[in-house]
Amino acid sequence: MASGSRTRLALGIFSACTVLAVTLAVAAKLFVSRFDTIEDARTAQKAEQIVQGIDADLNQLAISTRDYGQWDQMYNYIQQPTQQFVDVNFTPDSLASMEVDMVAILNPQGELMFSAELLEDERRLRFPAPPGLLRFASHLRSDPQDWHNRPPVGRIVDTPRGPMAFSIVEINRSDKSAPTGALLLFLRFFDPDEIARIGQTSQLPVTMTRVSGDELEYARLPDEVRGWVATAGSPMTFGANLDDERAMSYALLRDIHSKPVALLSAPSTRDIATLGRRTTLMLIGTIALVLLACVASLTFLVLRLKQSWERQVAAERRHRQTLDHVGEHDSLTELPNRVYLRKRLPQLLHEASESGRPLTLLYVDLDHFKHVNESRCHGIGDQLIKIVAQRLQAATRPADIVIRSGGDEFVVVAPMLESMLEIRALASRLLEAVREPIPLSDITVSMTASIGVAVYPHDGMDAEALLKHADIALYRAKELGRDNFQLFDANMNTELAEHVAIEQALRRAIGTSQIYLEFQPLVDLQSGRLTSFEALARWRHPELGVVSPGRFIPVAEKSGLIVPLGEQILLMVIKQLHAWQQAEVPLVPVAVNVAPLQFERTDFPTRCHELALQHELDPKWLSFEVTESAWLQNSTKSVVMIDTLRHEGSKVYLDDFGTGFSNLSYLKHLPIDAVKIDQAFVRNITVDAGDAAIVRGVLAMAKQLNIDTIAEGIETAEQLDYLREMGCHRGQGYYFSKPIPVDQCRALLEEMDEMRRFTETVKARALQVTMAQAPAA
Template identity: 35%
Template sequence: MDSPIDTTLLNHQFIVNDPLHYLFDAVKAIAVQGYDEERCVIYWNKGSELLYGYTSEEALGQKLEDLIIPHDIRKPVVDEITVWLQKGTEIPASEITLRHKNGKDVPVFSSHVIFTNKYKNKQLYCIDVDLADVKAAQALVIYKERMLKAAFETIPDLFFLMDEEGVINYYHTSNKKNLYKLPKDFIGKPMGDCLPTDIADKFIKHIKKVVKQNTVECFEYKLTMPQGLVYFEARISHLHEYKQVVVIIRDITEQHKSAEIIKHHAYYDALTLLPNRFLALDRLSQLLREAERNNEKIAIFFIDLDDFKKVNDTLGHEIGDKLLIESANRLNKVVRKEDTVGRLGGDEFIVLLKDVNDNLNVLTVVENLLKCFRESFSLDGRDLTLTLSLGIALYPDNGTTSSELLRNADIAMYQAKSLGRNTYSFFTKKMNKSMLRRLEIEEQMHGALERNEFEVHYQPKIDIKHNSLVGAEALLRWHNPSLGNITPDEFIPIAEHTGLIVPIGSFVIKQALNFLHRWQNIQQNPYTMAINISPRQFRDTELLTFVENTLTTENVSAKSIEFEITEGVLMNGQSYIQEALIGLNKLGIKLSMDDFGTGYSSLSYLRRYPFDVLKIDRSFVKGITIDKADLDLVKAIISMAHSLGILVVAEGVETKEQVIILHELNCDYLQGYYYNKPMTEPNLIAYSKKLLCF
């Protein structure tokens, strides 16, 4: 009978030489271990060494549970093996996590088999396949799935997966309110059957394109949803290898609204909501193309609100803005839906009329526009009257380009202003010549002071009672080498408009005071000097300082100076006007109201401001010998002025008959061609010496 030791040795010898072991030794990718009935290692192949970290020498003779079985599952594993050995209940193949020599987990797929050797001893073999790579791959897949799921949950887009024919196989969304139909109504159906025809056609076209060209297509569309009109952006790509199409749809309603707001600000006036200059001119260009193609006529109206600036400056910008808004509304109500009303800026508007038949058709619209402004504007408890001046240019009669037509309509509008405002004017070639002349004058005016082109002339002022020279009025004259002599009626309004009147006016004041000082000294006579002050000069904050300094440097008494002011200055109503008038009065300068009787509120201004002199406009003086109404009016003006302690000057006196009548009416001073035209300094000095000799 063999001893136990001999039996173990024989068993070991059998195991070592077992041909099965040669097979296992040749396979390193699979870990194979053999155990006896006591779970002691009797075989440990190279694969087991690589998988668990123990060498064969370290493992042989060791208990299975002491080597690779984690502590928490030792008992169940031992129990399973014992039951198999004793009762034959097999251990099923399964995934299990075992332990490496370094203590780390080793995931394996483990299979088991029992052999009985020739000595009737049972031997348990474990065949383990390393699952580390598989587990890592599974973990990565799970990670990606969870990450994708999280992304899907956070992204508000609609996601569709469909075949190359557009049949929807799968969808995902975190926001079902943007689904046009319920999933049960579109899963398994073509995308084209689930949307309105026009939108479906877009999808079909783009799906065909991505399948054919393997590109990414993007387009926008809109759908009426329960929550309102929704704008979408669709992106389509092709999974060629899987013959599938991916469609991602995003709600871009907010972006669309923002873009519309930006677009509206870019193309529409923020105050009146009318098309702005850019959009109006763009529409004009479109109209011109259509008119040329269809052989039609179009009309362009250039509109300017009369005296809007005075209202704006007097009552404030808030009232001014309300007037502009209401004006825009009235203009829009008159024109047809297909016509355009635009705001060019400030108080300037443009109206574009398409397909006009003749001037009569245009005039109907014009009359309606003028009529709608005759009704007063009720704003903040005030009733305001605002009229408009309107210039008309026609295509193709008055131009064929946007710039040409707009320029000519603008010229016609200025003609309407000159006709008395609250009216219209068609463009003519004569107007164009007038505007070109205006532009030439404006161009030459720049630098005219520096080139010494301006000269001050002086018109004598006569004391009618003593028939004596008491002073003169300073009047500016301009001779330009290119344009010749330019009348004040031409260049003064342009100088006022451009602001050049400020330096030019300062030049006149300085020249006049310099001459007055020399004139008074030469004749030893307290002559006076009248100087016109324009509305723009009153806006110059340095006016008072300049006048005071000039009086000092030229050594002239303020009492010898008379500033003539038109009603246009006073109508502005701004506080700086009153402050300037009071300041000039405090200096001792006399104030004269020029062109009395031609304005609307002259009497009220005489009461409000400290005027010393009143000048009767030449239009009334001219008529006193032929028109009783003019005679009565001049008589009343002189009487009223004297009752207020104001002296009266009659300008434009040209005949002896006028002199006699004005003398009878007790007028104080006269000016006009009857005595002399405006003259140069030397001529006035000679004239005054001549008068003193008589």
């Protein structure tokens, strides 16, 4: 009986142990499988990170291609290729800064009209690029838009030097109004630097293995990976386990023919699977010794797994939070960025609405930051931005939010400012904070800022309206001379609408007969002789009538239309001088105003020389009036351009001297022929001792430097006598003549050939001649 009981007990124990062993084995297998699944998912996720890193990096290449391809100067190059455009815009530094290894331009027939390869180690360009590297370009001509719209990883070609990504765009004007059919390609090799950037973006130690071109390297890959490459369909990613403790994430690059060209891989350790496997074995061993130990070990396992899982979840949560922080904060200043503003501002407006309290938005823009950035370097500019960001934060309250919305622009969101007095006080503190001298690495600079202010709910009920109205107020602050703040007013919307209407109408008028010229005489103050004319732009709109230059010239300067407008005025002046020359009319020089933007964007002296040569006109009959701001924006370049104009035989005048940044010491550095004293000082010269002193100082300095002087805005005989006694050389103004039409100008020149002194009688006779010739014309 006892023996049977022992037997049954033994059988029971044996059966129980067997069931327990089977249960433990099944459980162990399930646990290990679960860990492998988690680990495989993490490996696959890292492969996706590699693809995202490729996309993010190559998107910058696409942005650079679009910026160059949809650019008026690039459009002009297609119409009339010049080596100068290539030399200025395709340099080793410019391509290196965009991380472009090769550039190519295809004409509308698909033929290669320009190419260059950056030899970065030698810091030079090779012209043209090796033809073998661009052979694929013929495949792009059939549907360039399709290639442009493909994702970055869909624009890869294989070359003897390895995989190469390209971006393509049809060359067009900046307003997309005139597609040329020509194509611009920027190309980048997947070289070690590119792989390093992808690794930095994806935060993984990425390496590359070529599928084609290096069979030995490819043969070292595991069979499983090579099999996947050979049979893979649309998925670009793959995860493979090298052993129990290591895994590898792969991203496959295909060329434009869908042929595999390279594998990007990143290793990782199978921490979770290893931990799970070891813990499971520990559990099984412990249960085999004693049931209690098994229970205890099982509890320990569950706790360890839970902790491990929570650590993994916490790590992923921290990673997501890091990514969110990076996406919503500026990397230079650590301030919230535009993404954060767009996300957070609606919430703040909702809170303000619930509490019934106002919310103030201040749009801050640094004045003339571009001058610092271009005259120094971007490193100095970055230092300045960081210091300004710190000062803006120090000038605000703890409840306020300072945001860097881009470049040199900041937004301050200030809740709970109850009165206009508090709003003005905050804006003034921000201005003062920027005005303080800023010490940089090797210099100390002074900056100012312009601020536009909009207040919820008075100036806008939602984020878009508030941002728009603050921007409009900022625009007004800049119009009023910068270094100030402006509160939004509804009238600003009306003025902006008028500005837009004038801009659109002017855009259509440029190049047509709506733009015409008038000429204002310049007279020698001592002899009374006519010495030259100043050409003045006029606009006669079919509906608006004659539009004042005070309305359309500022619009042209702000919109960039001053460049084509100035080109038209220059051409009209040269054509008019040529016509007078053909008709044997006595000539005097004609001065043309040159806007700062013409100096900045165009090779102005070359264009002047080409037009004069084309119309067989001696450049000595042309003069150019340049404002101080034109050469201050890039003084070195401007001095070279002025020297070039004078070398061709033209005179160059410094216009509106005495305003803006004027400084008498500038005169000794400028290669100019004359200074034009602004009419603001001439107007009160006989009654204001200060204005008289300024004019006297300019005349004295100009005399010492052997520079001619011209007074603007002479309207009375008293002003004329005063200027003549001071020793001023020439002058212009309504006292002598208002601007006159072209036909009257010709008659005046013919009269002056006989009667050299400029008098009312001469003007009257010229007008009579003009009226008498009008019917015949």
